[in-house]
Amino acid sequence: MSIFGIQFQLGGYQMVTLYEHVFNWEPYLQFGKRQFFKRKQTIYSQGTPGDGFYFLHKGLVRIVSVNATGKERILNIVIPNQLMGVQSLDQKEHFTTAIAVQDSIVYHFSNRKFKKLLQERPEIVRVFSRTVIHKMKILLDRINLDTLTSEQKIALLLHNICYEFQNFEVPLNQQDIASCTGLTRISVYKVLKQWKEKGIIDIINKKYYIKKPDFFRNLVN
Amino acid sequence: MSIFGIQFQLGGYQMVTLYEHVFNWEPYLQFGKRQFFKRKQTIYSQGTPGDGFYFLHKGLVRIVSVNATGKERILNIVIPNQLMGVQSLDQKEHFTTAIAVQDSIVYHFSNRKFKKLLQERPEIVRVFSRTVIHKMKILLDRINLDTLTSEQKIALLLHNICYEFQNFEVPLNQQDIASCTGLTRISVYKVLKQWKEKGIIDIINKKYYIKKPDFFRNLVN
DNA sequence: AAAATTACGTTAAATAGGTTACAGTTACGC
DNA sequence: GCGTAACTGTAACCTATTTAACGTAATTTT
Incomplete structure (x- = not known):
């Protein structure tokens, strides 16, 4: 399953960003x-003071946010x-937590280093603002x-994922879907079961496969 | 009701930003x-291509977003x-709509002009990223x-507003509160009615006044 | 000033989704 | 290789919120 060449973001309904749009960071x-x-392993955590930002070189990282009542949401x-x-470029504390889903390699740009980079390569501003936006x-x-x-909600989520990955295998479990959508696992289960009965998805060995992606598109739009 | 010296943002629970934090844009x-x-009047609308960004000099502007099913939410x-x-610095389309709540004066910075500004006053990057973050x-x-x-939800909203404005008069009607919180007007009405009976708020001539702000603080935190 | 639109108050009925509970499976660490 | 932890399947119940409906008050438009 190749995801290269495509940016993958969970939880939005227009998350497609082709690789070519992404500035090449290698030289920096x-x-x-x-x-x-x-x-x-935790890369940075909510509430702790941050310094600069991170670039993910290899691996996969999950960004979560915990609200005032202690509930956790996957953001992307x-x-x-x-x-x-990027939030802590501002010198303030992180308002999300980043946890490695796979072994990962990241590059950390401290405020000092980023300042230096800005001076030497001012064109970097564009990539940067683009990412933040x-x-x-x-x-x-x-x-x-x-x-x-x-x-x-679930339709939208799965639709995006299958679209982004150009693949009909869902890389999330019930818990993840619940966390992404803010529903309970039970509700996720109920919807999934119903869809399975209607032949919209397949469940093989606890993995979900999308059979009728058009059904999702209709539901959403 | 003086709101000068304070930045006002609807819908978040830590939205306080004192004026002194805000970079002085006058020279720019x-x-x-x-x-x-x-x-x-509409300043810019969701889905239309944008060029640059706007600075609000005088007035009040409401930012709304319409989702795929046509429901509208007040964002701030x-x-x-x-x-x-700021979203359209990226040359892409606006993903929100801005509507003037009062007669307003804005300054529009096109991409071209912003580029020029960046060259002549590179320190502007900081203000800019700060705002976006x-x-x-x-x-x-x-x-x-x-x-x-x-x-x-409603408590949080009203708490923020009364805190930001340092004033206990709520500048929103039931519909607005519904739009900000994602609830229906009926649900908003029910909560408000209950609070009125408990003496937490006053309703005079369809305007809401917060009597016991501490009640909100306790509910939220 | 009348007409039209928008906002509010209230109630009753319908329901979506949350909560709780527990058993069966699979995965993982030691 | 075994035990614990994490994930899934399922049911029954419950309640918070939405939907629908309608009259009234207030504001805006013409």
Whole structure:
């Protein structure tokens, strides 16, 4: 399953960003500090002071946010060649947590280093703003999500994923879908069961496969 | 009711930004193009291509977003000295709509002009990224809002407003509160009625006044 | 000043989704 | 290789919120 050439973002309904749009960071990586993170390891966590931002070189990272009542939401999943933790460029604390889903390699750009980079390569501003704006869009899509019914929410999510990956295998379990949509696992289960009965999805060995992607498109739009 | 000296943002629970944090744009205004908008006039609308961004000099602007099913949400209310429409710096289309709540004066910075500004005053990058990151935080707060009960949602909203304005008069009607929280007007009405009976708020001539702000603080935190 | 639109108050009925509970399966760490 | 932890399937119940409906008050438009 190749996901290269495509940016993958969970939870928004217009998350497609072709690779070509993504600025090539390779020449700038020398300005950052290479770091390794093992699966399940935390890269940065909500509430702690941050310094600069991170570039994901290899691996997969899940961005989550915990609200005032302690509930956790998956905000998006970062794939290679994307930035994360941009929030703390502002010198403030992180308002999300990043956890490695797979062993990952990241480059950390501290404020100092980024300043230097800005001076030497001012064109970097464009890539940077582009990334941040894209992230805003993802957040906004997420907000709009909550006026939908639970069936629509899940449909939207799965539709995006199958679209992004150009693949009909869903890389999420019930819990993940619940966390992405803000529903309970039971509700997710109920919808999934109903869809299975209608032949819209297949469930093989606890993995979900989308059979009728058009059904999702109709539900959403 | 003086709101000067304070930035006002609807819908997030940590939206306080003192005026002093806001970069003074006065010296840069000459780079933008001054425009006037009458009450209810649209400054930019979702789906249309944008060019650059706007700075609100005088007035009040409401930012709304319409989702795939046609439902409208108020995202925030922009007060003077704030940026809006930053999304389209990217040359893409606007993903929100901005409507003047009062007669307003804005300065429009086209991409070309902003580029020029960046060259002549590179320090502007900081202000700019700060604003965008702040907006991201507001969006994120909004996402976390939807794990709360309807009473908590409204409490949070009113708490923020009364805190930001340092005033206990709520500048929103039932419909607005519904649109901000994603609830129906009926649900809003029910909560408000209940609060009125408990003496937490006053309703005079269809305007809401917060009597016991501490009640909100307890509900939320 | 009349007409039209928009906002509010209230109730009753319908329902979507959350909660709880528990048993069966699979995966993972030691 | 075994035990614990994490994930799934399912049912019964419950309640918070939405939908629908309608009269009244207020505001805006013409």
